[in-house]
Amino acid sequence: MTEDRKKDAREKITLGGLVVKAGLRQADRAFLLGVLLEAATIRVGSAEHHRLKAKGGMAFQRERMKSAELTEAGSPVSAGSEKSNGE
Numbered sequence: 001m002t003e004d005r006k007k008d009a010r011e012k013i014t015l016g017g018l019v020v021k022a023g024l025r026q027a028d029r030a031f032l033l034g035v036l037l038e039a040a041t042i043r044v045g046s047a048e049h050h051r052l053k054a055k056g057g058m059a060f061q062r063e064r065m066k067s068a069e070l071t072e073a074g075s076p077v078s079a080g081s082e083k084s085n086g087e
Helices: 003-021 029-040 047-072
Strands: none
Touching: none
């Protein structure tokens, strides 16, 4: 597999993981695409963009805190490798 194909596959896996993290594993594809198309109309830097980015950032932070608590409790779950800025 070429480096470009590996990078593309990893990006798709990561994006799929976001759908699962959002609790939308069971949502149908048309709904998901509709949601994403709506999100694509939000202007970067707008109040709505900031609100949604903050909401996503808080979800990542909650996940990191939960992972850290499990790790401290002796669980084999690692803290994960999400970027701190939620991107």
